[in-house]
Each structure stands twice: as C-alpha cells, then as structure tokens.
Amino acid sequence: MGIVAAFRELDATVDAIEDLKQQHVADITVYTPTPRHELEEAVHPPPSPVRKFTLVGGLAGVCFGYWIAIWTADYWPLVVGGKAVATWIPFTIIGFEVMVLIGALSTVAGMFINSRVPKITMTVGYDPRFSHGDYGIWVPVPPDRARAVEETLRRHGAVEVRYER
C-alpha cells in the first residue's frame, strides 16, 4: 500500500520531501514534469551509474572495430608494395565509429535498465497530471504510518492525496 500526493507548487513539494525524510520515510518517488535542481537537492540521490555502461560499451566497441578490421585484413591479405597488411591508421576510423555506435547504444541501455523502462503497464502511484504541470510524491507506507504521512503531505499543500495499492 502507498500514498500518492499531487502538488501544484515546486517549493511545497520540496518542503514535503524534506519533512518526510526527517520522519525517516524511505523510498520516496518524486514526479516532476521537468527536472529541477530543487527536487534533486531535496531527494539527494546517488550518482547515476549510466556512465559505467558508456565506458564498457565504448571499450567493447573500439576493441571490436579494430578486431574486425585486423582479422579481415589478415584473413584476406591485400599485399600492395610491401605495405603492412594490418594498418592502424585507417583501422582507427573503424574502431572509432564502432566505439561510438556501441557506446551510444549501451548508454541508452544503461538508462533503460537503471530507470526501469520500458514498463509494460502503468504501475501504481502515478497520475497523468505529473507530466502536465503538477509535481507528485509516491510513498509506499505500512498501514500504521499511513495517517502520519498523509497529514504531512496535506500540511505542505498537497492538492490531492489518495491511497493506492
């Protein structure tokens, strides 16, 4: 079970988040039509790990790009004027392009995995107004603490508070 609250004002949402954190309410989900520094500072999340996906994808891509070019040159040698069969300067173009391709796609995959999208169905605790202009807070709470959380949300100016499960 949880409580979803809708707020019209940004500062009201920030105050509600800070109050809930002082009450040691964990696992708060905040909805916002656009990213705001104020909310980020209130939630104070850990750094996004997407960069690790980027690094691994980029390294895998550059290795594959060089490997496919060198392997092909070795498999089907075109010996011209005694020049090297595996030539690193033109193969850097292939290595770079494949690095960008795999790195970019793995970055997107990292965002999907960490953001938990795509979602097949809309889960509880969401309201369409959160993409429009309102801010939202979703708090999963046990029944014995629900009343206190609801009061906190209303005290900070929530225009609607409802229980969902």
Place this chain on the structure above:
Amino acid sequence: MATIAPPGRPSADLAPRPNVAAANLQLPGVRDYEQVDREIASTLQPSAGWFGALGVAILLFLWGAGAWVYQIYWGLGNAGYAPPVMWGVYIITFVFWVGIGHAGTLISAILYLFRAGFRTTIYRCAEAMTVFAVMTAGLFPIIHIGRPWKFFWLIPYPNWRLIWPNFKSPLVWDVFAISTYLTVSATFLYVGLVPDIAVLRDRATNPVRKRILGVLSLGWRNSEREWRHFARMYLFLAAFSTPLVLSVHSVVSFDFAMALTPGWHATIFPPYFVAGAIFSGIGMVFTIIIPIRKFFRLQHYVTINHLDAAAKLCLTTSLVVGCAYLIEFWVAWYSANNFEQEYFWNRVFGQWWWAAWIMLTCNMILPLSLFSQKLRRNPGWLFILSIFINLGMWFERFVIIVPSLSHEFEPWQWGPYLPSWVDISILVGSFGWFFMWFLLFIKQLPVIAIAEVKEIVPPKLRAPHPHADAIDTSGRHQEFEPDTPGEFA
C-alpha cells in the same frame, strides 16, 4: 530580450536594440507548464495547408522514385555519366544531404554541451532534420552503384563467398560512418522524444492513439529516478555525437582526399567539409524553422533572439567556409603544381566559372549581410538567405566533384558533363522524400521539446522566488531565474 507577447501572437521584436549576448534566452511570452503543453500539442492538429504541402512532397517523391525505376530498368547509362565524369549528381547530392544533417547534431549535441540556451526551441526540428537528411543521403550511394540490390556487399558479414570488404577503402569507411551516424542520430532523437510522448499520452483522449503513444513512451512516468538517468544518458549521447559529427563529414571528405585527382588531394578537406556541412545545415534549419514558427504561431517560443543567435552561427561558419575557399586557391598557387593551378583557374574562370560563382556568391558574399543586426533579426531575409545557402552548398559539391573529374592531368582526360532528366528527377525526388518524412513528423510528434522548454519556464511557487530581482543581459528585470537547459547532466 524578446518582448512579452500574449500566447499565439508574434512578438513585435524587430526594433533595433543593443547587440546583447543571446546565449541564455528566456521565454517571457510563456507563462507556465500548462501553456507549453497546450500550445505545442496544438501544433499536431492537421490543417489544409499541411495536407497540401504533404501532397506536393509525395508527388515530388513519386516523380523521383519513377525516375529511379526507369534507371534501374534501362541502366545507369541514363544517369548522365560520360567519361571522364563518372561521379555526378548522385554523389553531389549524397554529400549535400549528409551535410544538411550536420547542423542538427551541432544544435542538439554540441550546443547542448556548450549550454547555449537558444538551441532549446529549435533543436527538435534540427534533430529530426538530421535523421531524415541522413536517410535521404543514404539512398544516393545505393542509387549511384546502379545495381542497388547488391549494396549489402559493402557490409561485413560471414558469407558463403568468404569475401570481406576492404577496410582500407574510404567507401567502406563511409558505410560505417553513415550507418553509425544514422543510428546514433535516430536514437538521440527518439530518447529525447520519450518524455514528450508521455505528455501526449497523458493528454490523449482517443484510446487507440493513447495506446500507441503509451508504447512509444515506454511507460515513462516523469519520476526523479527516470530524469536523473535520462539527463546522464543525454549528456553522454551528446558527448558521443560531437566527435561523431566531426568524423562523419571528415570520412566523406576522404572519398575525395584519398584520390590523386587535382583539387581533391588536399589535407584541408576534412575541416573544409565539416565547416561546409554545418553551414549548409544551418541554412536548412532556417528554411524549416522560419515557416514552422510562422504557421504554427510559435514566435514566442522561437523568438527573434533565437534566430539572431543562430544567424551569428551561420555567419561564423560562412566565414570559415569562405576562408577554406581562399586557402584552396592559395595552396594551389603556393604549391607551384601546374595541374593544381590549372584546375583552380579552370574552376573560376574556365569551363565551370558559372557554378563556381554561384557557390562563391551564395556561400561567401550573401551571408556577409548577417553582419547587420537588422537583417539577422529579419525572418523574411533569413528565409531568403537560407534558400541561397542551400543552392550555394549544392553547387559547392558540384564544383568540388565535376570540375576535378572533367579536367584531370592530360587533355585527353578533359570532357563535358551534363546531368540527364533522370539525375534531376531523382534530385528533386530526394527533396520530396525528405519533406514528406518531415511533414509527417511534425504532425505526429512535438516540433519543440516540451520538457526542455519547461526547464526555462518559471515553476509555480508558494513563496516569492529568492531570485525575483534577477536582471537579464538587456537590463530588464526578470521574474524568475531559469535553469539552463541541460544543466542537470
């Protein structure tokens, strides 16, 4: 800064004013998030003008497609190629469309990294333009090879022939560069659209449309977690796209620079091509965005200040391109190479003088008008100029390709070139193809990034904002202190 205009009405912002820095631009005519959703979503309503434009684009596309079918049936001999000129309109148009795509990545990725605020309202159009331009460009090497059903031979894959492409060939580099560019650009466009598609999903009343938008939005819910990872991903995609855009036209320039042909074998080609590509793309951005802001009544989003800032970018790239033209002549003279000197003389005063002077006039001389602030802030002039830039940049590629091939080292290698009706039809058809996709795009998805515009619109507050007395660069008081778009990353 732009004057405050009521929603749906153009701002009367043409009066001369100080030449203020226009990087961090606010939207005084946009009051709240609801207005952003309402006005941008309203651009998705089809109109008679849109149907008319789409009909014209489809007709042009069918004309070009018919010419291609004719060429496939009767052979590549109908394409106007005649020895020694065996690269013509198709390669010219390929380079032209790849170049058009570059401004989209410049505006969406490079200006994002530089935190240039004026990109916010124009980057979606520019990104879509990039994807459709590269889609168009990718057709031309396939058309040019004459047997389009064999194009997959350029792709490395295990096959029964045990044959692999030669990775030392610039044509194979092209395959990797263009396919990577198309994939990354399309990904960048799509993931940027996801939050905006979620807005449309939540506003949709038609259940079928709501369902389709629900699938396309991937179940996006605007949670802080999603935004945090989204911002990080967007930053890295921009960081990848920036060197990618520089590499793609460099690789395209290698198609020429790796040859010993006079006029081509020059180390200046990569930067020269990249600058030209960005210049031509900005021209096409003006060609597209100026009618859109007028017909969709989006003048208070794409303000005169935004156009002014983009015009400065256009002027800068024009000066770089002009400098590259002059350096080419200087290098030919300083090299004391008779063939280079002969070629460049022939380019400007010989067989192809008319094409070279179209190029120089449209790309070097006319853009100098943008030193005038009055003209930079005149959408009518910017639109007219953009048409000249498009024309000039097509002729730039003509001047690079045809005069070199028609005037090589020995007189027996010299010859004329005249495009056939098939070439011209396919060229015209490519514009139909490009605008057909673009017109379909602007009626299905937002042409302005809803979520990013909301970043620079003041949020609703209970208490007065602590920065209520902020003063902008024009000396006017502002009611709020907007975040710079993309600052979250």
